[in-house]
Amino acid sequence: MELNWTPQQNMLLRMVGEFTNQEVAPYDMQIHADGHYPEGLLDKMIGTGFLGLMLPRQYGGADFDPEITAEVVRRMAQGNASAAVTLEGHYKTVEQIIKFGAQSLQDKYLPTATSHIFAFGMTESSGGSNPMGIQTTARKVGNHWVISGNKIMITNGGLATVYCVLAKTAPDELSVFVVDSSMPGFSFGKQEDFIGLRGVPVGEIVLDEVTVPADHLLSQQGDGMLVGDSAHDDARILMGAALTGIMEHALDVATDYANERKAIDVPIGHLQSIERKLADIAIGKETTKLLYQRAAALKVAGQSYSEEAAMAKAYGSRTAVSACDDALQVLAGYGYSREYPLAHLILDARAMEIAEGTVEKMRSAIAQSELNK
């Protein structure tokens, strides 16, 4: 199902499709093998205006709504999931500054969001699923906050210049602050060597007494979980979109192969066992698409979308892993070869059972939401 896009939205989506086909998809295998983007790709993404799609016009953005932003992420993921996840990490971070930032903070950083990548750091070695386990602290000194601690496994970590970071402002109180990489005391640490999404830099930032003005606090002191949960909700819609794009990619590879490869004298696509796999992949990608589009539509309508966004990611991630595995089996020996992208698509999808909250935590949140209805 395609939504009824306006002519302006259709123009954008055509442009994204062309960009993905020409600049992203041809490098998909290379990105996985090399573990980084080809030189110039990010500059081209910036030059095409992708970073500012959802940014208000007053800051140089295009002011597109969450439904179209998710669609852009889906189409990018058809070419390469890492590129889509770099956008996802950026969009969800910028959005929290739009939602929760003081006017002075927005005026300072949002104009840079069309040309600089942003990132959100919650995880630490002592706390991933458990935010209260973090050790980063922010203490008030006059009209400033002094932040110290390490954030690990940050999507776009090392690439981004602006970071939202979760810190303890009291032993049982969390708050989110905006820091930037030019600040004294800010440095980059270890880069992860992850098995999938290998184009996205995922790394550590080290904050050693980084001092920020009071207006770098997002929302109110103690609202860390409010901001963090909001970032997760926004990210999960985009991850549902990225997962749909991954499944579309896998289905394309599998159907092309099933039309060509012969079993005795008919293409294998005519075998019931192969039809079953192709149908399951198609059902999985359509269902995930419906889930993320529903969450995005609720968001546009100003309604709660937290549960639906969690469903899109929780359902979409396991379904995509299974769909890409089915696609691999359609190609059998060739599917298991690095000549084809199916192994890396499985690994790309697998990341989304962990990033932006594990599926276990999301199932728990979905169940609690149902119990409280």
Ligand SMILES: Cc1cc2nc3c(=O)[nH]c(=O)nc-3n(C[C@H](O)[C@H](O)[C@H](O)COP(=O)(O)OP(=O)(O)OC[C@H]3O[C@@H](n4cnc5c(N)ncnc54)[C@H](O)[C@@H]3O)c2cc1C
């Ligand atoms: C590709 C990628 C990108 C990432 N990007 C970011 C980023 O941009 N910013 C960021 O801050 N972090 C990021 N992360 C880190 C990610 O958010 C954490 O890995 C995740 O939250 C889980 O934390 P953990 O690894 O410490 O696992 P743990 O929290 O130690 O969990 C271990 C296991 O226990 C289960 N578990 C723990 N607590 C509960 C609970 N309460 N209920 C049910 N099950 C539970 C988990 O589901 C998991 O199976 C990224 C990770 C990956 C893989």
